[in-house]
Amino acid sequence: MRIYLFATALLAVMLSPSVYAGVFELTLANGLKVIVKEDHRAPVVVQQIWYKAGSMDEHTGKTGVAHVLEHLMFKGTRGVPAGEFSRRIAAAGGRENAFTSNDYTAYFQQLHKSQLPLAMKLESDRMHNLNLTAGEFSKEIKVVMEERRMRTDDDSHALLQEKLMGAAYLEHPYQHPVIGWMSDLEQMTVQDARSWYQQWYAPDNATLVIAGDVYHAQVFELAQRYYGNIPKKGQSARRLFSEPVQLGIKRMVVKAPAELPLLVMSYHAPNIVDPLHDWKPYALEMLAGVLSSTDSARLNKHLVREQQLASSVGASYDSTSRGPGLFSLEAVPSAGQSVAQMEIALRAEIAGLIKNGVGADELKRVKAQVLAGEVYKLDSVFYQAMQIGQMESIGVGYKAIPLMLEKLQAVTTEQLVQVASEFLQDDNLIVAVLDPQPLSGKAMQPAGEANHVR
Amino acid sequence: MYVNKLLFSIMLCCIASVAAATPTIQHWQSATGARVLFVEDHDIPMLDVAVSFASGSAFDKSGKPGVAKLTHELLDLGAGDLNEDQISTGMADLGAQLSGSFDQDRASVSLRTLSTERDSALSIMARVLQYPVFSESILMREKTRLIAGLKEAETKPELIADKAFNKAVFGSHPYASSLSGEISSLETITAQDLKDFYQLHYQRAVVAIMGDVTRVQAEAIAVQLTRYLPAYTEQSSLPAVVMQIQSSEQRIFHPATQSHILTGTPGMSRKDPDYFPLYVGNYILGGGGFVSRLMNEVREKRGLAYSVYSYFMPLKQTGAFQIGLQTKKEQANEALALVEKTLADFVAKGPTEKELIAAKQNIIGGFPLRIDSNKKILDYLSIIGFYELPLTYLDDFADNIAHVTTTQIHSAFSRHIHPGAMATVIVGAPEPISGPVGAQNQ
Known part of the structure; x- marks a missing residue:
């Protein structure tokens, strides 16, 4: 579920100066920013192109179009027929895919370093030559609907998350799911995809990240050759959204087929806007770590191990996004425990933390994990490229990465208490509960019965 | 797409140089009986170690599915003089990561650690592998959680499908069983079952070591992690799978x-x-x-x-x-x-x-x-x-x-x-x- 993705992103965001070394950048005349991370450990390379357009840039009634376009980017250009992009990358020994988030859309290929020119040729081609046909659209929109059924409609936790986001954000477009609402998908046309492509796919709205066994001067030359002639479109100022202050607790229930209930408590929380002067987002990152970075962190130790009220529990927060964030607690109650008891227990954890403070050892432990993570990250070229692309796409910039690491290391226990008491309060809270429904619509069979078939 | 055979043979030539770049694997049998595979690499100041045993779910005794899984789960929930919190906070304080994997054949424990914290992290891992406690109260708690997870799985279409598929393909072979056992069998499992399973199936280890140590250090690590494993006894191997099934x-x-x-x-x-x-x-x-x-x-x-x-x-x-x-x-x-x-x-x-x-x-x-x-x-x-x-x-x-x-x-x-x-x-x-x-x- 999405919340877990946030949790992994949490400790993943930060880079050390050592990782920052070996990064080179150049902006082409057409506005394309090219960033190269040299890493010569293995003869491989990754190309990632990041477009600053995600589901938050969509309008009501057209949700899901960013992601649909991502699918259609594999459906051919004037010179490369449908399916041929994937076939050529495969024939070069490559792996490829793409992903769309609230904030951005990105495409990548991993290959032997000798195949970089091929990947750049193909990727630059579809930046401006995409051939969007009604025929390909009509097939692919069905694929996307199947994806929505699989990932959301038939997954109770994902469904809860989708409805929680819809309730948490009134004005901000984070209220809409990345995959799009089904009725929007049903009414979408190839012209919607075309307009999206024309508006956002341009060198001056993209970041190209190349990482691996390459030399930056050569990469810049290749970038100029393949991407340099694509005309810029000139990006107009973006509509800025804020989220009106929530004036009181919101509660919601989602009924869906499941066995176990799930409680999610999400509090509105800021994201990093000014990496140098902000301090609260860093404190919130460390707070999530103190609460749930290990099995012996507060939430699991107290609620799963000691009191045995929960079957699982976690805290999550992502400081790095284009729009306003959420700090979330979630728990699956143990058999026999109610969701209400679970909520009381989670609230008691937060109240206890605010009243009694946080041990220096707890915070130090999270910092040690963050620091070690900086070294472990060197084992993945792909991941290093991901961080650079993500930081560029949300507007913070990759150069802030070492600074962010320093800021995290500078967080104090007092600051943890301060952000907990400022943000983790009722007026700011959305409580979402999954109310499990039997599959048959009838009462569930008693536990322990062997026949699970209904 | 146009590809001819000539092109292909040219590609194979190029591939030969790629193949030559494979890591040099050192291999030995430790005095403790462990099979060790080691690649020395000092590029990053860190070490990865994985220790595997033939102790996956296929080794569950009939009537007791779930013992293998729980044995693996409880390894790091109390070992030697360390309780479960001391193990996880101990590793976290070092920035080290202890993890595991479990399938039909194999149960393994893995460690990733900074070179600077290597000795402390390995010392905790050595205890987890060789002195697991298998506390009855922790077992009770973990059984309850596993049962909750199994009940949840019975509502998920993809997991219902997996389970029915394995039964249909493997029939009475142990590969048919769910990795986590069955709700009914889990309820009967005791700490003694786990201790017995550990004695029988955690004898011979395969130790994989990758990263920033020398051969001499790697040899010592392999000994440190396997010296006090249960003594070796002859084990019966898994039965063969019936290949031809009914539609x-x-x-x-x-x-x-x-x-x-x-x-x-x-x-x-x-x-x-x-x-x-x-x-x-x-x-x-x-x-x-x-x-x-x-x-x-x-x-x-x-x-x-x-x-x-x-x-x-x-x-x-x-x-x-x-x-x-x-x-x-x-x-x-x-x-x-x-x-x-x-x-x-x-x-x-x-x-x-x-x-x-x-x-x-x-x-x-x-x-x-x-x-x-x-x-x-x-x-x-x-x-x-x-x-x-x-x-x-x-x-x-x-x-x-x-x-x-x-x-x-x-x-x-x-x-x-x-x-x-x-x-x-x-x-x-x-x-x-x-x-x-x-x-x-x-």
Whole structure:
């Protein structure tokens, strides 16, 4: 579920100066920013192109179009027929895919370093030559609907998350799911995809990240050759959204087929806007770590191990996004425990933390994990490229990465208490509960019965 | 796409230099009996270690499924003089990461640590492996959590499908059992069951070491992690899997919007002589990302599914061959018929030369991506050691792929896969079935 993705992103965001070394950048005349991370450990390379357009840039009634376009980017250009992009990358020994988030859309290929020119040729081609046909659209929109059924409609936790986001954000477009609402998908046309492509796919709205066994001067030359002639479109100022202050607790229930209930408590929380002067987002990152970075962190130790009220529990927060964030607690109650008891227990954890403070050892432990993570990250070229692309796409910039690491290391226990008491309060809270429904619509069979078939 | 044989042979020349860049694997038998595989690499100041045992779910005694899983789960929940919190905070304070993996054959414990914290982290890991406590109260707690998870799994269409599929493919073989056991058996498991299982199945270790240590240090680490394991006794090996199964189809009710379809049969073992022809053939059929036949027929041409795949799961004994997809209920029958036709065609005729060339280009050309990180190399060391594959497995990989012919693929598929004798499971089946009913077996 999405919340877990946030949790992994949490400790993943930060880079050390050592990782920052070996990064080179150049902006082409057409506005394309090219960033190269040299890493010569293995003869491989990754190309990632990041477009600053995600589901938050969509309008009501057209949700899901960013992601649909991502699918259609594999459906051919004037010179490369449908399916041929994937076939050529495969024939070069490559792996490829793409992903769309609230904030951005990105495409990548991993290959032997000798195949970089091929990947750049193909990727630059579809930046401006995409051939969007009604025929390909009509097939692919069905694929996307199947994806929505699989990932959301038939997954109770994902469904809860989708409805929680819809309730948490009134004005901000984070209220809409990345995959799009089904009725929007049903009414979408190839012209919607075309307009999206024309508006956002341009060198001056993209970041190209190349990482691996390459030399930056050569990469810049290749970038100029393949991407340099694509005309810029000139990006107009973006509509800025804020989220009106929530004036009181919101509660919601989602009924869906499941066995176990799930409680999610999400509090509105800021994201990093000014990496140098902000301090609260860093404190919130460390707070999530103190609460749930290990099995012996507060939430699991107290609620799963000691009191045995929960079957699982976690805290999550992502400081790095284009729009306003959420700090979330979630728990699956143990058999026999109610969701209400679970909520009381989670609230008691937060109240206890605010009243009694946080041990220096707890915070130090999270910092040690963050620091070690900086070294472990060197084992993945792909991941290093991901961080650079993500930081560029949300507007913070990759150069802030070492600074962010320093800021995290500078967080104090007092600051943890301060952000907990400022943000983790009722007026700011959305409580979402999954109310499990039997599959048959009838009462569930008693536990322990062997026949699970209904 | 135009590819000729000349081009292909040129590519193979280039591949030779890639193959030469495989890591140098050092191998020895430790005085403790452990089989050790080691790659020395000082690029990053960190160390990865994985210790594997033949103690997966297939070793559960009948009537006690779940013991293997719980034994593995409880290793780091109390060991020697350390309680569970001291183990996890101890590792976290060092910035070290202790993790595990568990399947039908194998249970393993892995450590990633900074070089500077290596000794402290290994000392905790050594206790986890050799002095697990198996506390009764922690077992009670973990059983409760596992049972909750199993109950939840019984509501998830993909997990219901997995379970029914394994039963249909493996029958009475231990590979049919769920990794986590059954709710009814979990309730009867005691700490003594775990201690007994540990004594019997955590004797001989395979130790994989990758990273920033010298050979001398690696030798000492292997001893440190395995010296006090239970004494070695002769073990009976897993029974063979019955290869030819009866055709079956189960349609299981579920309120989901999609049908989850699985179809398959026993496939191959790790040491099957047909391993490479089946591997390459499967790439063409349904393993090769966006370019496989199944993907092309089901998704690209008709938009019937988001995900459709086929794979072989090679195990110590024969593991499953499986094709899977999800599609909205109304078109489940159509999609299944299309999958069956695609498979039958492939088994009857084999791949084309053009498809084989494309497959080789991808698998051989992509070989460097398989070994581009310490983590990936560590996983290969564990697999090579555990399944006793040749130490030259990585060096020979490209050649083994390059030598596969269309005839070999055709022959291997027609001997291993019988489209008329497949186990098929459809959860969330299109026909509405009123009230709670059992599976319909044909």
